[in-house]
Amino acid sequence: MNLKDLLDVSKDNSLSGQKWHMLRQSIVKRLLSAGNATIAEISSELQSSVPTVTKAVNELLQEGNVVDMGKITNSGGRRPSLYSINPTCAFFLGVEVGRTHMSIGLQDIKNEFISLDLRVPFALKNSQESLLEFCALINNYIEESSVEKKLIVGICINFSGRINSMEGFSYNYFFSENRPLTEIISEQLGLPVHLENDTRAMAFGEYCEGVVDDEQNIIFLNYSWGVAIGIMTDGKLYYGKSGYSGEFGHSTLFENEIICQCGKLGCLETEISGWSLVRQFKEALKEGKHSKIELNENEDLQHLDIISGAINLEDSLCIELVTRQSEKMGRYLSILLNIFNPDLLVIGGDFSQLGDFALLPIQSALKKHSLGLVNRDMKLKKSTLGHRVGVIGACCIVKEKMLSPFFK
Numbered sequence: 001m002n003l004k005d006l007l008d009v010s011k012d013n014s015l016s017g018q019k020w021h022m023l024r025q026s027i028v029k030r031l032l033s034a035g036n037a038t039i040a041e042i043s044s045e046l047q048s049s050v051p052t053v054t055k056a057v058n059e060l061l062q063e064g065n066v067v068d069m070g071k072i073t074n075s076g077g078r079r080p081s082l083y084s085i086n087p088t089c090a091f092f093l094g095v096e097v098g099r100t101h102m103s104i105g106l107q108d109i110k111n112e113f114i115s116l117d118l119r120v121p122f123a124l125k126n127s128q129e130s131l132l133e134f135c136a137l138i139n140n141y142i143e144e145s146s147v148e149k150k151l152i153v154g155i156c157i158n159f160s161g162r163i164n165s166m167e168g169f170s171y172n173y174f175f176s177e178n179r180p181l182t183e184i185i186s187e188q189l190g191l192p193v194h195l196e197n198d199t200r201a202m203a204f205g206e207y208c209e210g211v212v213d214d215e216q217n218i219i220f221l222n223y224s225w226g227v228a229i230g231i232m233t234d235g236k237l238y239y240g241k242s243g244y245s246g247e248f249g250h251s252t253l254f255e256n257e258i259i260c261q262c263g264k265l266g267c268l269e270t271e272i273s274g275w276s277l278v279r280q281f282k283e284a285l286k287e288g289k290h291s292k293i294e295l296n297e298n299e300d301l302q303h304l305d306i307i308s309g310a311i312n313l314e315d316s317l318c319i320e321l322v323t324r325q326s327e328k329m330g331r332y333l334s335i336l337l338n339i340f341n342p343d344l345l346v347i348g349g350d351f352s353q354l355g356d357f358a359l360l361p362i363q364s365a366l367k368k369h370s371l372g373l374v375n376r377d378m379k380l381k382k383s384t385l386g387h388r389v390g391v392i393g394a395c396c397i398v399k400e401k402m403l404s405p406f407f408k
């Protein structure tokens with residue numbers, strides 16, 4: 001039996017068969033969640049006798065799901081063996097979908113990448129053809145990898161916008177009233193599918209593998225084309241009632257008559273975001289300001305060009321615009337700090353590439369506008385995982401789901 005089936009419900013309906021399956025499943029989940037263990041440790045934690053656990057572990061060894069790591073050193077007596085999950089017996093697939101690119105990666109049980117393709121060109125459109133093309137890209141990726149599909153436990157896909165992870169619906173992309181998107185994609189891929197909001201997955205990626213040390217109450221800012229936050233409380237992702245928490249970018253803060261991407265007027269994103277940065281840059285040029293970035297009439301300028309202009313060209317206009325935005329961002333983040341009093345605020349997304357150009361204005365505005373006691377309690381860090389953060393978060397979420405008693 002492979003690990004994926006082992007984590008599924010038992011096919012043996014007899015009471016003894018069910019109990020035996022549950023014990024083997026519990027041993028696997030114990031080794032996955034808390035790392036390597038001896039038989040005595042497993043027996044004590046699961047409150048099952050040593051001979052019974054020994055028999056179950058031997059079965060798992062024979063199947064190749066568990067490996068013997070050798071004898072541990074102790075102060076004397078007979079040295080027990082340490083057991084671990086076989087890293088080659090289960091894999092997780094993580095996908096992050098952007099407007100023009102997607103990133104995809106396959107991780108083993110120890111969260112090591114087997115393969116990772118960042119920013120593969122893919123034009124995300126709200127059509128059936130685009131969805132089929134998306135599924136075909138994932139299927140090709142699996143076929144070209146060195147891992148058999150049956151060993152992939154599941155896939156987590158991150159989209160921007162409103163995602164109901166519990167029910168599997170995506171409201172901004174590929175929305176279907178009749179069926180959850182998870183079901184439609186699962187049919188195409190032949191794998192269990194989980195959907196996640198992109199910012200929430202990034203927050204979880206930083207928590208599991210990135211800049212987070214032992215902080216448990218975290219706000220992760222995704223400052224990119226759009227703006228959103230991921231919230232973690234007591235080490236758990238916060239979803240809200242239906243999964244729409246974190247839409248910080250659509251707080252209507254300005255009376256500027258600018259229509260936001262969400263359709264409302266004056267959202268935070270209309271003045272602080274990648275897409276508003278592009279507008280501000282074009283307006284500045286029209287007003288007669290100069291930049292080293294040459295702009296043709298038909299050229300599709302991206303916020304990343306302006307960010308790169310600030311970093312690589314030290315272009316004065318680009319620096320002025322990103323600094324001004326970051327200062328404003330700090331001012332509005334201070335509201336969140338006063339409300340949440342987090343241990344840690346992580347600045348992530350494309351703007352985090354700017355380093356001090358973004359961090360210093362944010363930091364000084366936070367100091368200026370948030371309550372002193374709240375600010376003193378909190379650490380400010382820059383995301384360290386770069387473009388990999390979303391895929392890492394997605395893979396960690398699949399692993400987390402697998403360990404949950406409700407995983408199917």
Ligand SMILES: [Zn+2]
Pocket residue numbers: 249250251260261262263264267268269
């Ligand atoms: Zn909006």
